[in-house]
Structures are given as C-alpha cells and as structure tokens.
Amino acid sequence: MRIYLPATWPMLARTVKTGNFEPLGGTAFALTPKLRESYTAGDDEELEYAAMNEAARASLRLLAVEFGLGEDDTPARRVVVSADTDDVTLRPDLDDGAVRVTGPVPLSKIAAVHVDLPEAEHAVREAAGAVDTADLGDMDAEFLVGEAEDHELAWYDGTELPFLVELG
Structure with a gap:
C-alpha cells in the first residue's frame, strides 16, 4: 500500500542519518x-492525490509545533514522504485517509519525497500559524492555508x- 507520511525538513535529515523514517505518532x-x-x-x-494532500496539511501542523517551540531555522516547507508498506492499520477515529504505521519505515521503502519549493516558504509559514484555526472553521485562516496549498x-x-x- 502506498502511504503518505507528513514530515518536516529535520525529519528528512534524521531519515538520511539513521536510514529509517520515524513517523510521528505512527x-x-x-x-x-x-x-x-x-x-x-x-x-x-x-484519490491518492487527496491522501497526499491530507499528509501535506498534517505537515503544516508539524511545522506549527516546530515553530511554536522556537525552531525558526526549520525551513518553512511542507514535506510528504511516500512509501510502500503493508504494515499499516486503519484509523477510522481520524481523517478519512488516516492510517497507523507500526514502527519506522526503512529508507528502502521510500518511493518519493514531495517538498515545497523555496518560493512557497512565506505562504507555508503563514499557513502553519493558522492551520489549527482553519481546522476549526475560521475562514480567514482557511484562506491562509489555501494560499500554501496553492503551491504544488x-x-x-x-x-x-x-x-x-x-x-x-
């Protein structure tokens, strides 16, 4: 099964260093x-594209946490890691496309990495600060998230x- 893992740039660096991608919370x-x-x-x-977009929005949430912790050196770019594994279980308690991965994903199972280009950084930084409010229905915040999501x-x-x- 092709899965889409939300990530940040520091998570990619750890993956290269360790040879395994550690999905946050699985x-x-x-x-x-x-x-x-x-x-x-x-x-x-x-529909695979829709699942990848859900992971990209989750990447915004991860960035919001990193920026909130003062990790301002983290590149403001959404990151999604695509991998092929059958070691997943469905998560009907979360979003429609959510699954749980049990354990780390070896580098050898990573099929692709999807990353914002540098010109998206301003929109992504703004969206990371607004994603939680957008999830609660705030239209202004949803606009900011949409600005980031307009970047392929x-x-x-x-x-x-x-x-x-x-x-x-």
Whole structure:
C-alpha cells in the first residue's frame, strides 16, 4: 500500500542519518476505503492525490509545533514522504485517509519525497500559524492555508533523498 507520511525538513535529515523514517505518532495517510467513500467521483490517482494532500496539511501542523517551540531555522516547507508498506492499520477515529504505521519505515521503502519549493516558504509559514484555526472553521485562516496549498509540491525520487537534504 502506498502511504503518505507528513514530515518536516529535520525529519528528512534524521531519515538520511539513521536510514529509517520515524513517523510521528505512527500517523500516515493512504487511499483507504473510508477516503474512497467520501468522494463521489475520482479514479485511484486522484484519490491518492487527496491522501497526499491530507499528509501535506498534517505537515503544516508539524511545522506549527516546530515553530511554536522556537525552531525558526526549520525551513518553512511542507514535506510528504511516500512509501510502500503493508504494515499499516486503519484509523477510522481520524481523517478519512488516516492510517497507523507500526514502527519506522526503512529508507528502502521510500518511493518519493514531495517538498515545497523555496518560493512557497512565506505562504507555508503563514499557513502553519493558522492551520489549527482553519481546522476549526475560521475562514480567514482557511484562506491562509489555501494560499500554501496553492503551491504544488515538487517530486523527488526516494533515492534522491540524501542529495535533497544535502542541498537543503
């Protein structure tokens, strides 16, 4: 199963250093039956994209925590790690596409990494500060999150991860 793991730049650096991606709280997103049911139309590719977007929004939440802890050197870029594993369980208590990953994901199972480009950093920083309020229905905050989500994530092959981190 293809899963989408929300991440931040420091998490990518740790992955390169240790050879394993450690999903925070074991949370990932995937094309689950519940996600499929929540859409009236769309093929698998479109629904996989929806799962990846859920992970990108979760990446904003991770950035909000890092910035709140004073980690201002963290690049303000959403990061989503795509991996292939069957070691997941469904999480119907969370978002439609949420799954739980048991344990770390080896670097060898990472298929791709999706990252904002530098020109998205201002919008992402603003969105990270507003994502919780947006989740509660604040339209102004939702606008800020939408501004970040208007930026497409760049795609890198999983084998490029060490070079991506090095170039930062």
